[in-house]
Amino acid sequence: MPSLTPLHETYCKWDHSPPSQADLLEGLAQLFSTRLGSVVQDLIQVMQREMLLSIFGVSTKKSKQIQDTAYINTVYQLTYGALQKYGSELIAPSLRQIINIFPDLHDKPLTPSLNFLVGVLNGILGDYLLKEHNPLALPMVLYDHYGAIQQGGLNGRVVIFAHGLCMNHHDWTHSSYAGIGEKLLSQRDNNTMLYLNYNSGRRISANGRSLSKALQDLVERNPRITSIDLIGHSMGGLVIRSALFYGKQNMQQWFHMVENLVCLASPHHGAVLERFGFALQEKFGNLPVIKLISHIVNIRSNGILDLRHGSVRDDDWEHNDARIGLVDDNRKPAPLPSHINTYFAAGSVELVINKKRNLPLKIIGDYLVSIKSALGEHPNPRFQLKLPESHKAIFYGLNHFNIQYHPNVAEQIVQWFYPSQEDLKQEQMNKYLIKLESLQGIVET
Known part of the structure; x- marks a missing residue:
């Protein structure tokens, strides 16, 4: 039978x-x-x-x-x-x-x-x-700050959190810390905290498209929403970047309502351990143990595969069938929207700032994502996600998993979202210098 x-x-x-x-x-x-x-x-x-x-x-x-x-x-x-x-x-x-x-x-x-x-x-x-239409496959759902499915009308400023791979909407708090959402609520700025839950085994670009549609539906049902802030941890940051890419491409209303984007330990240029596993397989693939491990490791979702280089667009993967071996970085650029204040945070297993830190620790970063990848830095200008230094932060002594709820991170996000007058003046100066640098580049060309 x-x-x-x-x-x-x-x-x-x-x-x-x-x-x-x-x-x-x-x-x-x-x-x-x-x-x-x-x-x-x-x-x-x-x-x-x-x-x-x-x-x-x-x-x-x-x-x-x-x-x-x-x-x-x-x-x-x-x-x-x-x-x-x-x-x-x-x-x-x-x-x-x-x-x-x-x-x-x-x-x-x-x-x-x-x-x-x-x-x-x-x-x-x-x-x-x-x-397989298995009922375990998670739909994309927004929850409120108290763990219930989001219902009812929304107005004012809305902050949306997106979790990382294999995680869920409960992971933004910890028994010892109230979390970023609680810190933002204490600002009394008419904030609403929403927490996304989604199937992290899907393609990042598929989740990005779904999120873009969900946000468009949200603003259409709630016309009194005035602005949107987006905070993503790890893969969640890439899903948000993908949603922004397709939101702009499809000229959706929600895209123009986004004011701030924060990515916490997001592998914008790939996760070290994902690529390391493929490199080992390529170098030592003839060893029997490595062969067995490579086949077992290959049993994993497309979402995990997208973390190899930080793919956020459909055309990064749709013509590439390779699932094993060290695959070249064939990504297409996905620049950050210019109208959004974007901030990147990286974690480091080092306990203190060390300008002469050795290469292994620099690569390891927070155990899963290197500092350079989390800060959007890349040797290829096509992939660089250029941000002012004031929009970057490295948290020493924080690993990949506690960076998403630690009070130091929450405090930094509050400073980014609610800058002082002095910070605003410095921000204007930074934008002026970046614009001047671009014009100089054009003249030299």
């Missing part, structure tokens, strides 16, 4: 509401009872082949012949069949039985712990979940 597709399962979620606890159980049941594409099969075959090549010294041609023999195929099918049978006939029915026994799970939202689980699954398998 052929394996069931999600359309044949107990139910399939088609609306755009966040998953409930029942959706979580059903989504897990579907993962256990349907094939993860060809991922598991391919991985088993790769492991078999590497054992034949590396341990037994069999040639590539001979290993293929052995794997194609009827006996090996039978063993393989029995092994994989047993795994499928165990998942579809035991685990999946058990999960669905829980839903039947407790029907109120359909009305129960995910707890913070379950949101964490679903966020991680979306970061790793989000594109697969979406393709």
